[in-house]
Amino acid sequence: MKMKKIIAPTMTQAIEKVKQELGNDAVIFHTKKVKSGRFFNLFKKENVEVLAASDPEQDFPLKTLSKTAENKDEKPLFLADKEIGLPFRRTADKVDRLFSGPENVERFRKLLKDQGLNEKHIDEQLQLLVKKWYQSDEKLTGAELSRLLRAQLIQKLDPRRFQSPILPNKYVMLIGPTGVGKTTTIAKLAGRAVLDEGKKVAFITSDTFRIAAIDQLKMYADILNIPIDVAYTEKDFQELIEKYADFDHVFIDTAGRNFQNEQYIRELARLINDDRRIGLYLVISATSKYEDISTMIDQFNRLPAERLIVSKIDETQTYGAIISTLLNHPQLTLAYITNGQNVPDDLQAPDVRELINHMLGDINEQ
Ligand SMILES: Nc1nc2c(ncn2[C@@H]2O[C@H](COP(=O)(O)OP(=O)(O)OP(=O)(O)O)[C@@H](O)[C@H]2O)c(=O)[nH]1
Numbered sequence: 070m071k072m073k074k075i076i077a078p079t080m081t082q083a084i085e086k087v088k089q090e091l092g093n094d095a096v097i098f099h100t101k102k103v104k105s106g107r108f109f110n111l112f113k114k115e116n117v118e119v120l121a122a123s124d125p126e127q128d129f130p131l132k133t134l135s136k137t138a139e140n141k142d143e144k145p146l147f148l149a150d151k152e153i154g155l156p157f158r159r160t161a162d163k164v165d166r167l168f169s170g171p172e173n174v175e176r177f178r179k180l181l182k183d184q185g186l187n188e189k190h191i192d193e194q195l196q197l198l199v200k201k202w203y204q205s206d207e208k209l210t211g212a213e214l215s216r217l218l219r220a221q222l223i224q225k226l227d228p229r230r231f232q233s234p235i236l237p238n239k240y241v242m243l244i245g246p247t248g249v250g251k252t253t254t255i256a257k258l259a260g261r262a263v264l265d266e267g268k269k270v271a272f273i274t275s276d277t278f279r280i281a282a283i284d285q286l287k288m289y290a291d292i293l294n295i296p297i298d299v300a301y302t303e304k305d306f307q308e309l310i311e312k313y314a315d316f317d318h319v320f321i322d323t324a325g326r327n328f329q330n331e332q333y334i335r336e337l338a339r340l341i342n343d344d345r346r347i348g349l350y351l352v353i354s355a356t357s358k359y360e361d362i363s364t365m366i367d368q369f370n371r372l373p374a375e376r377l378i379v380s381k382i383d384e385t386q387t388y389g390a391i392i393s394t395l396l397n398h399p400q401l402t403l404a405y406i407t408n409g410q411n412v413p414d415d416l417q418a419p420d421v422r423e424l425i426n427h428m429l430g431d432i433n434e435q
């Protein structure tokens with residue numbers, strides 16, 4: 070569904086414009102008179118504002134522009150419509166109730182947009198919502214609509230995709246762009262495994278890009294009293310994988326690089342060498358834009374990464390990018406969310422309902 074606000078000097082011109090831009094099947098949601106003018110509004114002019122949407126859905130009971138043309142004799146809906154004889158069937162006393170739905174829907178659109186949800190997903194969700202509103206004979210209140218939106222998103226995201234925080238693999242390798250929190254998250258995961266579960270754990274790092282990177286992981290290895298090895302070559306890496314074969318978990322840290330660098334992806338692919346024992350986790354930051362996350366997932370697509378870790382959720386108030394990412398990639402599961410710098414505490418099992426509640430915020434209860 071494509072929504073547009075059209076402003077024109079007269080209703081006839083506005084409707085013409087609606088037809089041109091949204092087609093003959095456009096649905097009118099709202100019309101009002103507006104004043105506009107330049108030079109501090111000294112020369113205000115009265116215009117007509119029409120909120121309309123293109124919607125090819127067949128089962129909408131509301132009259133569309135093309136269909137209304139047959140009903141010329143029926144009572145017009147708006148006073149303004151009388152002037153041009155716009156043929157709507159509804160009576161004026163129904164106007165308030167009629168428009169409470171779509172106005173709420175517009176409120177949701179703004180919120181979802183501000184939250185960074187992708188336009189395609191906003192349209193999908195609102196289209197479903199408007200449809201339910203019409204099907205309920207326009208009786209749904211704002212609060213009911215917001216509950217429906219929440220339920221729709223939960224259903225679409227499918228909470229079953231969000232596995233419990235059990236590491237299914239012996240070898241756990243974190244990959245992702247620079248500075249997203251790979252090393253810190255590895256320390257958190259290892260900390261939980263050692264301290265809470267008493268597991269036998271080791272670290273391997275292939276991040277030889279920076280000396281400080283090895284020291285960073287070594288510090289955590291010392292604290293947890295677990296072994297750490299550095300893989301300088303692919304051969305080192307394969308040998309270390311076998312060396313720790315009888316451990317419960319081996320956490321593998323990798324260097325963060327610009328994910329747009331093809332060479333980096335090729336190097337990782339060679340390291341993994343199709344070893345199905347290695348569970349790949351792609352770490353993405355909750356502060357990233359949806360478009361950047363999408364490009365990154367496309368780049369990493371050549372590697373068998375099926376699980377995401379969303380880091381730095383504490384650093385943002387917008388959740389649309391993450392939710393759109395999950396909507397767009399139903400094959401990916403969200404394994405963990407990290408919410409701070411504290412090791413090992415700031416690590417959470419994902420909760421899809423909570424994520425959606427955060428995104429919808431106060432609108433939930435309105
Ligand atoms: N606020 C916040 N900061 C985090 C979180 N996770 C990691 N950080 C911080 O992000 C910074 C980078 O973390 P690292 O673990 O070094 O990130 P990395 O992905 O290993 O970085 P490179 O190895 O350089 O690619 C550090 O200051 C961490 O403390 C988180 O969940 N929330």
Ligand SMILES: [Mg+2]
Nearest residue numbers: 251252282325
């Ligand atoms: Mg690192």
